[in-house]
Amino acid sequence: MTSNAAAVPTPGQGGQPLLLLLLKLRTFIALIAVFTFFAFAAPNFLSTANFVIMSKHVALNAFLAIGMTFVIITGGIDLSVGSIVGLCGMVAGWLILNGIDLGIGYTLYFNIFEIILITLLVGILFGAINGLLITKLNVAPFIATLGTLYVARGLALLSSDGATFPNLSGNPEYGSTGFYLLGAGSVLGIPISIWILIAVGCGAAYLAGCTPLGRHIYAVGGNERAAALSGVKVNRVKLFVYMFSGFCAAIVGLVISSQLVAAHPATGETFELNAIAAAVLGGTSMSGGRGRIAGTIIGAFVIGILSDGLVMMGVSSFWQTVIKGLVIIAAVVVDQAQQRLQARVALQQQAALGR
Amino acid sequence: MTAVSQAMGVSHEIGLSVRGATKVYPGTLALSEVDFDVHLGAINVLVGENGAGKSTLMKVIAGVEQLTSGEIFVDGKAVTFADTRAAAQHGIGIIFQELNLFPNMTVAENIFIAREKTRGRIDIDTDRQRKAAAELMQRLEHDISPDALVGELRIGEQQIVEIAKALAQDARILIMDEPTSALSAAEVEILFRVIADLKKRGVGIVYISHRLEELIRIGDYITVLRDGRITGSRGMGGVDVGWIVRNMIGAASKDFAKTEIHDLGPEVFRAEEICLPGKSGGLTVDHVSLTLRAGEIVGIYGLMGAGRSEFFECIMAQHPHSTGTFYVDGAVLNEPDVATRIARGLALIPEDRKAEGLVQIMAIRENMSLSSLKSFTSGFHLNLKRERNAVLSFVRDLAIKIASPENPVSSLSGGNQQKVVIAKALMTHPKVLLMDEPSRGIDVGAKAEVFRTMRRLAAEGLGILFVTSDLEEVMSLSDRIIVMSNGRITGEFSQAEAREEQIVAASAEGHAPMGREGIDKGESRT
Incomplete structure (x- = not known):
C-alpha cells in the first residue's frame, strides 16, 4: 500500500498518461515544430553559420531567463535585469578605457580578468540591493526592481553622458586585451558564450534539483509561511535569487559589449520582458513554486528561433511581435490545461489506493 | 430576557429544512444523512465539536458548498443553491466565523458590498448608504462612524460591522457562526438584544457557539452534531450543559489508543513567564509558564482565541516582541529563528495544515x-x-x-x-513536539492513527505538547491538562483528577476580551 507508482493502474483512462506526457513535453514539441517549420520555410536556416549566430542570440536571453526563473519561482519578479545588462556593459567599458582615477595623480588599470570580476560584482551588488529592498524594507518585488531598473539605466547613461564607449580592444600594457574573445571567440567550434551558457545552465539546474538551497527556493514560492515554519530562511533565499539574477545580467552585459567591442548605455532595453517570456514559455508559474531550468532554456530557444526564423523568412518585425505574443499566451493556456490534468491523474492514483 | 420567551408550547413555522444531507470531501465524510430544520421566529442552536460538520452544514445552507446528496427545502419547495447569491435571494444571510471584510474600505462600503445602493445602477449613492449604515449602527447600539475604515476598528467592532452587513440584507434566515467569540461581555448583551428583536420580526436564526451556557440562555431549539451526524435534536426546554456534552461526545467513545505505561523522563522543556502583547492592547499570551517532561503528553485546552496557538508561535520564534524565557534540556533557548530552534530539538505541527504546514x-x-x-x-x-x-x-x-x-x-x-x-x-x-490541533479536519480513522502515533512517540521518550478544543481528546490523551483562557493559564489538572465540568469552567474563566473587566460573565441581566 505504500509507494509503487508504476503498479498503480489508472482504470479506464488509458489515454490520459500519454496526453499528460505530451503536455509536459509541450515546450520541447514546440521547439521541434518551430525548428522543422523554418527548416523548410526559411532559406539557409540549416546552415552551420546560421546555427552559430542563432545560438549566440538565444544565449543572451537564456542567461537572463535562468536568473529570472529562480526569481519567479520564489514568487517575485526582476524587472531590472535589462538595465543591469546596460550598466555592466558600461562598467566593463569604463574600466578598459579609463580605469579608476584614484584622484592622487594615479589611475588604476585592471587586467581583463579583474575587469570581468568587478563587472560581475556590480551585477551581484544590484541584485543584492533588489533583495534587501524586498526582504528588509518590504517593498513589493515589482516596485523595487522597477526602481532599480531606472537607477541602473540612469547610471549607465550618466557614465558616458549617453555616448558609446568604442573600441574596447584594451591595452597590452595593462593586460586588458582579449575582451572580444568572450563574445567572438570559440572553442571546438562552439562560441565561448555558449560554453558559458552550458556551464551556468548546468550549475543552475543542479542547484535547483540537488541542493537544499534549490529546494528552499521552490518551498518559498510554494508557501512562504509553511517554508518559514519549517525552518527555511526565507529572506536569505530571496536575497540569493535576486543576486543570482544580477549575476546573470552582468554576464550578458559582458558578452554583448564584448561582441560589439563597444559599450552602449541603452543596451538591454526590454530584455527583462524577453526573459520573463522565456521563463513562462518554459512552464514557470508566475504565482511561484513551479518551474524548471531546462524548460526555461528551451523556452528561450523557441523565442529565439522564432524571431530569427521570421527575420530570415522576411516577415515584418511588426508581425513578429504579434506572433511572439500569441505564442506566449498559447503557452500559458496549455500550461493551465496540463495542471488540471496532472491534478486529476494524481487524485485518481490516490483514489485507486482506496484511501 | 430571552430565556422567558421560549414558549415551548408554541410551534414555530419551519422556514428551511435539510433532508438527508451528505457531503463528501476527498477523503472525509463531513456530513452524513443530516436532517436539520430552521424554525422561523426562533433561535435554532447548532452545537458540536470542531470538525463535527457544523460549518459545513452552514456553508451548504448559505450556498458556499453544494451537497453530495440530499435536498434543501425553503417553504416546502426543493431548491438548489448554486452560489451564495442564490441563497441570498431566498433570504438566507450568513455571518461567517472568519471576518469577511475589506479593511481598506469604509464601514458603509463594507455593509453594502456587492449590493451597493445606486442611482441608475452606475453611480453609487454614497449618502443613502451612509445613512442606512448609521441606522444599522444605531440599531446595534454602536457609534461606529459609517466613514471609518474597517481596518482601523477593533476586532469586536469589526464583528458588529459583519452583523450589520447581514442585517442590511433583510435576511429571513440568519446564520451566525460563533458571533460572540471576539465580543466583549457588553457587546454580547447588545447582540442578544438585536437577536431578540430579529426573532420578534419572525427571522429564523441559526446560532453556532462553543459557549454552552450562552446557548442554553438564548436558544429555542437545539441540534447537536458529532462526526457529521445528528446526535440530538429537540426543543430547548429541559436541556442542560450535561445533556449537550453527552451528545457532543457520545457514549461510544472514539478509538483512543490505550495508555502505554512508561516512566516519565527528566524535564525537556520549560517556559517561564511568556508574554505577548496583543494587537488591541492587553496580552494575547499572559505570563504563561509550564514544564514538560520527556515521555509526557501535556494537553492545552481552551476556546478559540485563548492564546494557545500564539504561545506555540512564541516557542517557534514567530513573535520577536514576545518576552519570557524558554529552556530546552535545562539550557536557555535563545536562538533567534526557526531553523536553529528546530536544531535545538523543537518541532511544530501547525494548526492550519494548508496555510502553514505544507x-x-x-x-x-x-x-x-x-x-x-x-x-x-x-x-x-x-x-x-x-x-x-x-x-x-x-x-x-x-x-x-x-x-x-x-x-x-x-x-x-x-x-x-x-x-x-x-x-x-x-x-x-525532535525532543519536544508541539502539535496545534493535531486532529483538526481529519476523519475518525485517521484521528485514531494520529493518537496512536502520539502515544507511541511519547513512549519512545518524546515530550509532546498539544493544543486542542476537543474535550474528549484532551481528557483521554493527556498525562496532564493545562487550560488556557484569555491568554492565561486558568487551570492545571493531572489526568486522574481532571473532570470535564472543571475544564469547561476553567476555559470560560474571565471571558471579557478587550480588557473590559467588571462586566464579565454577563451575569448582570434582568
Missing part, C-alpha cells in the same frame, strides 16, 4: 524532508537517494497511504496530509 504544490517527498534537508546533504550536494529512502521509511512507519512520493501533497486526504506534516516534524529528530 507546500501544497510540492511533492510529498519534498514536503516531508523540507525541515531536515541538512541531514541528507554533504557539502552542497543533496543526496536524493538517501532522502527518498528516509521518506519511504517514514511513510511505512506512519502508514501513510500514498500512490507515489512524487505526487503533489495536495492529492492526499486530510488525514494523510496531517501524517506528512507529522513525518516532516519527526524527520528533524
Whole structure:
C-alpha cells in the first residue's frame, strides 16, 4: 500500500498518461515544430553559420531567463535585469578605457580578468540591493526592481553622458586585451558564450534539483509561511535569487559589449520582458513554486528561433511581435490545461489506493 | 430576557429544512444523512465539536458548498443553491466565523458590498448608504462612524460591522457562526438584544457557539452534531450543559489508543513567564509558564482565541516582541529563528495544515524532508537517494497511504496530509513536539492513527505538547491538562483528577476580551 507508482493502474483512462506526457513535453514539441517549420520555410536556416549566430542570440536571453526563473519561482519578479545588462556593459567599458582615477595623480588599470570580476560584482551588488529592498524594507518585488531598473539605466547613461564607449580592444600594457574573445571567440567550434551558457545552465539546474538551497527556493514560492515554519530562511533565499539574477545580467552585459567591442548605455532595453517570456514559455508559474531550468532554456530557444526564423523568412518585425505574443499566451493556456490534468491523474492514483 | 420567551408550547413555522444531507470531501465524510430544520421566529442552536460538520452544514445552507446528496427545502419547495447569491435571494444571510471584510474600505462600503445602493445602477449613492449604515449602527447600539475604515476598528467592532452587513440584507434566515467569540461581555448583551428583536420580526436564526451556557440562555431549539451526524435534536426546554456534552461526545467513545505505561523522563522543556502583547492592547499570551517532561503528553485546552496557538508561535520564534524565557534540556533557548530552534530539538505541527504546514504544490517527498534537508546533504550536494529512502521509511512507519512520493501533497486526504506534516516534524529528530490541533479536519480513522502515533512517540521518550478544543481528546490523551483562557493559564489538572465540568469552567474563566473587566460573565441581566 505504500509507494509503487508504476503498479498503480489508472482504470479506464488509458489515454490520459500519454496526453499528460505530451503536455509536459509541450515546450520541447514546440521547439521541434518551430525548428522543422523554418527548416523548410526559411532559406539557409540549416546552415552551420546560421546555427552559430542563432545560438549566440538565444544565449543572451537564456542567461537572463535562468536568473529570472529562480526569481519567479520564489514568487517575485526582476524587472531590472535589462538595465543591469546596460550598466555592466558600461562598467566593463569604463574600466578598459579609463580605469579608476584614484584622484592622487594615479589611475588604476585592471587586467581583463579583474575587469570581468568587478563587472560581475556590480551585477551581484544590484541584485543584492533588489533583495534587501524586498526582504528588509518590504517593498513589493515589482516596485523595487522597477526602481532599480531606472537607477541602473540612469547610471549607465550618466557614465558616458549617453555616448558609446568604442573600441574596447584594451591595452597590452595593462593586460586588458582579449575582451572580444568572450563574445567572438570559440572553442571546438562552439562560441565561448555558449560554453558559458552550458556551464551556468548546468550549475543552475543542479542547484535547483540537488541542493537544499534549490529546494528552499521552490518551498518559498510554494508557501512562504509553511517554508518559514519549517525552518527555511526565507529572506536569505530571496536575497540569493535576486543576486543570482544580477549575476546573470552582468554576464550578458559582458558578452554583448564584448561582441560589439563597444559599450552602449541603452543596451538591454526590454530584455527583462524577453526573459520573463522565456521563463513562462518554459512552464514557470508566475504565482511561484513551479518551474524548471531546462524548460526555461528551451523556452528561450523557441523565442529565439522564432524571431530569427521570421527575420530570415522576411516577415515584418511588426508581425513578429504579434506572433511572439500569441505564442506566449498559447503557452500559458496549455500550461493551465496540463495542471488540471496532472491534478486529476494524481487524485485518481490516490483514489485507486482506496484511501 | 430571552430565556422567558421560549414558549415551548408554541410551534414555530419551519422556514428551511435539510433532508438527508451528505457531503463528501476527498477523503472525509463531513456530513452524513443530516436532517436539520430552521424554525422561523426562533433561535435554532447548532452545537458540536470542531470538525463535527457544523460549518459545513452552514456553508451548504448559505450556498458556499453544494451537497453530495440530499435536498434543501425553503417553504416546502426543493431548491438548489448554486452560489451564495442564490441563497441570498431566498433570504438566507450568513455571518461567517472568519471576518469577511475589506479593511481598506469604509464601514458603509463594507455593509453594502456587492449590493451597493445606486442611482441608475452606475453611480453609487454614497449618502443613502451612509445613512442606512448609521441606522444599522444605531440599531446595534454602536457609534461606529459609517466613514471609518474597517481596518482601523477593533476586532469586536469589526464583528458588529459583519452583523450589520447581514442585517442590511433583510435576511429571513440568519446564520451566525460563533458571533460572540471576539465580543466583549457588553457587546454580547447588545447582540442578544438585536437577536431578540430579529426573532420578534419572525427571522429564523441559526446560532453556532462553543459557549454552552450562552446557548442554553438564548436558544429555542437545539441540534447537536458529532462526526457529521445528528446526535440530538429537540426543543430547548429541559436541556442542560450535561445533556449537550453527552451528545457532543457520545457514549461510544472514539478509538483512543490505550495508555502505554512508561516512566516519565527528566524535564525537556520549560517556559517561564511568556508574554505577548496583543494587537488591541492587553496580552494575547499572559505570563504563561509550564514544564514538560520527556515521555509526557501535556494537553492545552481552551476556546478559540485563548492564546494557545500564539504561545506555540512564541516557542517557534514567530513573535520577536514576545518576552519570557524558554529552556530546552535545562539550557536557555535563545536562538533567534526557526531553523536553529528546530536544531535545538523543537518541532511544530501547525494548526492550519494548508496555510502553514505544507507546500501544497510540492511533492510529498519534498514536503516531508523540507525541515531536515541538512541531514541528507554533504557539502552542497543533496543526496536524493538517501532522502527518498528516509521518506519511504517514514511513510511505512506512519502508514501513510500514498500512490507515489512524487505526487503533489495536495492529492492526499486530510488525514494523510496531517501524517506528512507529522513525518516532516519527526524527520528533524525532535525532543519536544508541539502539535496545534493535531486532529483538526481529519476523519475518525485517521484521528485514531494520529493518537496512536502520539502515544507511541511519547513512549519512545518524546515530550509532546498539544493544543486542542476537543474535550474528549484532551481528557483521554493527556498525562496532564493545562487550560488556557484569555491568554492565561486558568487551570492545571493531572489526568486522574481532571473532570470535564472543571475544564469547561476553567476555559470560560474571565471571558471579557478587550480588557473590559467588571462586566464579565454577563451575569448582570434582568
